[in-house]
Amino acid sequence: MTITQPDLSVFETLESEVRSYCRGWPTVFDHARGSRLYDEDGHEYLDFFAGAGSLNYGHNNPVLKRALLDYLERDGITHGLDMSTVAKRTFLQTFHDLVLRPRDLPYKVMFPGPTGTNAVETALKLARxxxxxxxxxxxxxxxxxMSLGSLAVTGNAFKRAGAGVPLVHGTPMPFDRYLDGKVPDFLWFERLLQDQGSGLNHPAAVIVETVQGEGGINVARPEWLRALRELCDRQDMLLIVDDIQMGCGRTGAFFSFEEAGIVPDIVTVSKSISGYGLPMALCLFKPELDIWEPGEHNGTFRGNNPAFVTATAALETYWTDAAAMEKQTRTRGEQVEQWLISITEENLADVKEYRGRGLVWGLEFHDTTRAARVARRAFDLGLLVETSGPQSEVVKLLPPLTTTPQELDEGMRVLARAVRETA
Structure with missing residues (x-):
């Protein structure tokens, strides 16, 4: 793809140095549809990034867009704090009927603020x-x-350093296979809990991602998650599952923990819950945990009614037949996996491992600088992928769930070429 140098002067002059994604994708995007974005010069990009998992149903999904436009055209409520609105009532009933009730999940629904970190802060606050x-x-x-409470339970040293203050009341434990299976699961954790001299204050809760997205696409085994659930029960700790990036069907089932057959005490949901990329977050918890006083935790933008509208449309469109949606995601995930097997076999000396579930996959290289070069070459060839892992050593694939099999093949061919051309 031939790309003329875009005019980035306004961004470089006026916008903060904190910007990041635009550095890896140096163009000015103008519009998007489905699995494709277009820049202001008309160049086309296949999107295997999906708004960091916020666009599971693609860009400007026509069904969701129509619902949103109809709502806005009739002057529907846009800002509602926690007031009762028709849009909120419809979402709550639909979410209960299509998501909670079929899975026999008794959760109360709380709207914290509009982002994932709002949901995590709420979960931590409630557990304490x-x-x-x-x-x-x-x-x-x-x-x-990226807020202080959430950073305290985040592992990445670079992101933690940005806090500028001590990050307290959080203790890290080894994730599944962190010690390469050389130590029994939770041996260290249980020993600390049992030892009065360990220095570990008895935790209120444990927070976990079933698949660590930003951490490098590290997939927890179902048996490990079940053992964690049992440990929390025995030790009087709440189990919080952070499903912000891996929920809403990303791994196949609507919730990523369903495969393990566990029921967390608290679940955080955001990113693709609105379906359209609109800010929206949920904190779900068992009814007996609902001990909030009115107004004890709030936020100005916790009632994003346009997001309720698109979220309802997404549930009605894609989750009325959950089995079909799950099967489609798993089938397309297997398609991606076959490509990754081929890429690995072609580059045995360079690829360390591929891993994933559903439609989230990672390709890790022995050379920790390789992933960034692959991602940049993929961009030059018209494919958007990001990197993840503590050293950005993993190419992360996060295509919309609505990406067609033909588009998946197209994107994976580009990725295979980018890997070859950065050897």
Missing amino acids: KVKGRESIVSFTNAFHG
Whole structure:
């Protein structure tokens, strides 16, 4: 793809140095549809990034767009705090009927603020309030958000350093296979809990991602998650599953923990819950944990009614037949996996491992600088992929769930070429 140098002067002059994605994708995007974005010069890009998992149903999904436009055209409520609105009622009933009730999940629904880190902060705050304890256990290479409470349970040293203050009341434990199976699961964790001299204050809760997205696409085994659930029960700790990036069907089932057959005490959901990329987040918890006082936790933008509208449309469109949606995601995930097997076999000396579930996959290289070069070459060839892992050593694939088999093949061919051309 031949790309003329875009005019980035306004961004470089006026926007903060903190910007990141635009550095890897140096163009000015103008519009998008489905699995494709287009820049202002008309160049086309196949999107295997999906708004960091916020666009599971693609860009400007026509069904969701129509629902949103109809709502706006009739002057539907746009800002509602936690007031009762028709849009909120419809979402809550639909979410209960299509998601919670079929899975026999009794959760209460709380709208914290519009982002994932708002949901995580809410979960941590509630767990501490319920248990009357401060300590939270997280896991190595976890990522839970960029506000202070969320950073305290995030593993990435670079992101933690940005806090500028001590990050307290969080203790990391080894994630599944962190020690390469040389130590029995949770041996260290249980020993610390049992030893009065360990220095570990008894935790209020444990927070975990079933698949660590930003941490490098590290997939927890179902048996490991079941053992964690049992440990939390025995030790009087709440189990929080952060499903912000891996929920809403990303791994196949609507919730990523369903495969393990566990029921967390608290679940955080955001990113693709609105279906359209609109800010929206949920904190779900068992009814007996709902000990909030009115107004004890709030936020100006916790009632994003346009997001309720698109979220309802997404549920009605894609989750009325959950089995079909799950089967489609798993089938397309197997298609991606076959490509990754081929890429690995072609580059045995360079590829360390591929891993994933559903439609989230990672390709790790022995050379920790290789993934960034592959991602940049893929961009030059018209494919958007990002990197993840503590050293950005993993190419991360996160295509919309609606990406067609033909588009998946197209994107994976580009990725294979980018790997070859950066050897």
